[in-house]
Amino acid sequence: MAHHIWKFFRAGGFDQVRLDTGADLLALDALDQKLWVALACPTTGLEFDADTLALIDTDQDGRIRAPELIAAVKWAGACLRSPDEILKGTADLPLSAINEATPEGRQVLAAARQILANLGKPEATVVTLEDTTDTAKILEKTRFNGDGIIPPDAAEDPATTTVIADIIACLGSETDRSGTPGVSEAKVEQFFAEARAYSEWWQVAETDPAILPLGPATPAAAATVRGLKVKVDDYFTRCRLAAFDPRAAAALNPGEKEYAAFAAKELSGASIELAVFPLAQPDAGKPLPLKEGLNPAWAAAMATLEADVVRPLLGAQPLLTEAGWAAITAILVAHEAWAATKPGTTIEQLGLVRVREILAGRSQEAITTLIARDRALAPEYDGITAVGTLVRYRRDLYTLVNNFVSFRDFYGRKARAIFQAGTLYLDQRSCELCLRVNDPGKHAIMAGLSGTYLAYCDCVRKGSGEKMQIVAAFTNGDSDNLMVGRNGIFYDRQGRDWDATITKIVDNPISIRQAFWAPYKKAVRMVQEQFAKRAATADQAAATRLTAAATKAEQAATTGVAPAPEPPKKMDPGLIAAIGVGAAGLGGMVGGLLTGFLNLKGLMPLGVLAIILLISGPSMVLAWLKLRKRNLGPILDANGWAVNAKAKINVPFGASLTRTAALPAGAQRDLVDPFAEKKRPWRLYGLLVLILLLVLAWTTGKCDRILSLLSPRLTSAWVLHGQAPPDPATREAKPPEEKK
Numbered sequence: 001m002a003h004h005i006w007k008f009f010r011a012g013g014f015d016q017v018r019l020d021t022g023a024d025l026l027a028l029d030a031l032d033q034k035l036w037v038a039l040a041c042p043t044t045g046l047e048f049d050a051d052t053l054a055l056i057d058t059d060q061d062g063r064i065r066a067p068e069l070i071a072a073v074k075w076a077g078a079c080l081r082s083p084d085e086i087l088k089g090t091a092d093l094p095l096s097a098i099n100e101a102t103p104e105g106r107q108v109l110a111a112a113r114q115i116l117a118n119l120g121k122p123e124a125t126v127v128t129l130e131d132t133t134d135t136a137k138i139l140e141k142t143r144f145n146g147d148g149i150i151p152p153d154a155a156e157d158p159a160t161t162t163v164i165a166d167i168i169a170c171l172g173s174e175t176d177r178s179g180t181p182g183v184s185e186a187k188v189e190q191f192f193a194e195a196r197a198y199s200e201w202w203q204v205a206e207t208d209p210a211i212l213p214l215g216p217a218t219p220a221a222a223a224t225v226r227g228l229k230v231k232v233d234d235y236f237t238r239c240r241l242a243a244f245d246p247r248a249a250a251a252l253n254p255g256e257k258e259y260a261a262f263a264a265k266e267l268s269g270a271s272i273e274l275a276v277f278p279l280a281q282p283d284a285g286k287p288l289p290l291k292e293g294l295n296p297a298w299a300a301a302m303a304t305l306e307a308d309v310v311r312p313l314l315g316a317q318p319l320l321t322e323a324g325w326a327a328i329t330a331i332l333v334a335h336e337a338w339a340a341t342k343p344g345t346t347i348e349q350l351g352l353v354r355v356r357e358i359l360a361g362r363s364q365e366a367i368t369t370l371i372a373r374d375r376a377l378a379p380e381y382d383g384i385t386a387v388g389t390l391v392r393y394r395r396d397l398y399t400l401v402n403n404f405v406s407f408r409d410f411y412g413r414k415a416r417a418i419f420q421a422g423t424l425y426l427d428q429r430s431c432e433l434c435l436r437v438n439d440p441g442k443h444a445i446m447a448g449l450s451g452t453y454l455a456y457c458d459c460v461r462k463g464s465g466e467k468m469q470i471v472a473a474f475t476n477g478d479s480d481n482l483m484v485g486r487n488g489i490f491y492d493r494q495g496r497d498w499d500a501t502i503t504k505i506v507d508n509p510i511s512i513r514q515a516f517w518a519p520y521k522k523a524v525r526m527v528q529e530q531f532a533k534r535a536a537t538a539d540q541a542a543a544t545r546l547t548a549a550a551t552k553a554e555q556a557a558t559t560g561v562a563p564a565p566e567p568p569k570k571m572d573p574g575l576i577a578a579i580g581v582g583a584a585g586l587g588g589m590v591g592g593l594l595t596g597f598l599n600l601k602g603l604m605p606l607g608v609l610a611i612i613l614l615i616s617g618p619s620m621v622l623a624w625l626k627l628r629k630r631n632l633g634p635i636l637d638a639n640g641w642a643v644n645a646k647a648k649i650n651v652p653f654g655a656s657l658t659r660t661a662a663l664p665a666g667a668q669r670d671l672v673d674p675f676a677e678k679k680r681p682w683r684l685y686g687l688l689v690l691i692l693l694l695v696l697a698w699t700t701g702k703c704d705r706i707l708s709l710l711s712p713r714l715t716s717a718w719v720l721h722g723q724a725p726p727d728p729a730t731r732e733a734k735p736p737e738e739k740k
Contacts, residue, residue: 022083111383132388146381238282426488475654
């Protein structure tokens with residue numbers, strides 16, 4: 001491959017490699033990566049199959065890099081008889097195209113045949129992408145599929161099936177490749193470890209009578225005592241405090257104010273307000289009643305305590321002394337210590353009898369054997385994934401390399417590049433260079449260096465509520481009607497239409513034509529702005545004067561005294577002198593320009609052209625320099641690409657990316673607008689008459705005296721007529737004939 005003969009084509013101002021054969025693809029590792037157009041691209045935001053990109057992205061970092069692309073091409077080439085199969089770009093894979101001479105090919109071929117057999121078409125000779133996508137359908141009739149997860153129906157005997165179901169009930173399930181819930185080896189080991197620990201824990205209690213003083217009823221009795229311990233201890237503490245100081249007895253019981261708060265409420269035994277009161281009214285040395293005189297909120301719990309704990313341990317009695325309560329808690333100390341060590345809480349739901357029944361059998365060994373049988377088929381069934389990968393690579397790899405190693409699709413204009421999201425229609429133009437963006441503000445920082453006019457748009461589908469953001473490059477036309485807030489329609493690559501609104505603009509030259517007219521448009525805008533500003537100022541001044549006049553009239557009507565008239569404004573002599581000097585200077589400048597223009601004689605059209613170039617030339621040169629540097633790279637780099645070349649967007653190529661409105665060939669036009677404004681070109685007529693008069697005056701010498709008065713520099717005008725300039729001191733004394 002080191003001696004592979006490469007072919008290149010030139011587009012975008014640089015050389016790009018041609019990848020025309022499978023041999024070209026397999027030799028990519030020998031192509032100097034400095035000649036690659038891109039070295040990395042993101043796996044999102046592209047018009048490309050996301051599953052294929054995920055397969056190529058082996059490290060799952062969200063980016064495709066050159067080594068990963070090379071590895072994918074090499075693997076696909078090893079699985080196929082001919083690498084030219086990668087160029088076909090179809091979503092079906094003939095079994096005859098798979099290479100049985102390589103280990104990768106043999107695995108894929110065996111898996112492909114297994115897929116077709118499981119789908120009920122063992123005689124098929126082609127496996128399609130649809131055949132490989134529904135794994136659950138492929139494996140629904142198989143007991144073992146190599147993933148190490150066993151569903152209940154994989155067992156051959158009912159006892160093992162029941163144990164697998166018990167494991168799922170206690171620990172949850174894992175999904176088998178066929179889509180059925182099952183258990184893995186880790187789940188089985190966890191279940192049996194917890195089951196043995198639970199059984200051994202109960203065995204400790206069964207050998208120590210102190211742990212279960214009430215037998216099997218001990219856990220329930222202990223739970224009752226545990227739930228009432230705080231309230232019972234609170235009651236006896238209050239009684240001891242009342243014995244310590246009789247004055248505390250009244251304070252330790254709820255007062256009238258607390259009971260008064262309940263007067264307007266509907267109470268029940270479950271009321272939270274009552275639960276905070278003591279179990280009974282405390283008093284010095286008073287035992288705890290078990291039936292009468294109890295707080296209603298705790299009556300049911302106390303009845304359970306009397307029936308399940310006091311009566312079995314102390315005998316039937318209506319009252320419980322503090323000593324009796326201490327005896328009960330002492331009896332249950334061993335049980336509480338044992339209960340604190342209880343393991344395997346997830347297994348407890350099966351009950352001790354069922355747990356010991358499972359442990360007594362050989363279900364663990366049976367399930368482990370099933371899992372081992374399933375794992376033994378892993379290589380065969382892993383090939384199912386490989387078949388899907390090969391089908392996708394055969395369909396998509398060639399497209400990817402033509403948008404990664406070279407930008408053949410983008411510059412060839414026969415197919416859209418994978419980064420082109422669709423077409424934006426706005427301002428009588430269609431923009432085909434549109435990319436998805438996540439953060440327009442961040443994207444614009446880098447993309448602005450491309451020298452391209454960019455419009456960021458929010459796109460919304462009203463029906464579904466879907467939203468996305470795009471950036472569109474305007475590379476033809478002008479920017480006069482492009483502004484934030486303008487609306488258009490964006491068509492994505494699936495043909496769906498989105499409402500698009502411009503939200504941000506990165507301003508750059510679009511065309512030389514726009515640059516030519518830019519100075520004149522700026523001048524017109526400046527004049528319009530000045531007129532508007534002066535009109536607004538005059539309007540404000542008029543309103544102020546009117547308000548002042550109305551105020552004075554109102555004051556005169558109120559006081560009966562007419563306001564004094566304002567003194568007339570005097571003209572400032574200095575202002576008059578300044579105006580005169582300015583007029584003389586302006587006249588001299590105009591006269592000089594007019595003289596120079598008239599001196600051109602037959603070259604006057606060239607003079608007009610020179611004036612136009614003087615005005616528009618700098619803008620056009622600046623636009624030309626920027627358009628020469630217009631570059632696709634920063635636009636893609638801002639989206640996560642690593643573009644390795646200066647991919648230019650010159651003027652002709654830009655015109656193909658943004659198309660302006662044009663009438664179709666053979667269209668007929670009716671140029672009569674019935675609603676057009678009826679105008680006469682009086683200005684044009686006046687300008688033509690003025691030019692005619694100036695020419696006549698010049699040819700007859702009528703302009704000589706006027707020009708000499710405007711500026712001494714114009715005395716050369718008389719030289720053109722073979723005359724000496726007139727003497728200003730004597731020009732009035734000479735007869736008219738001599739003056740002439």
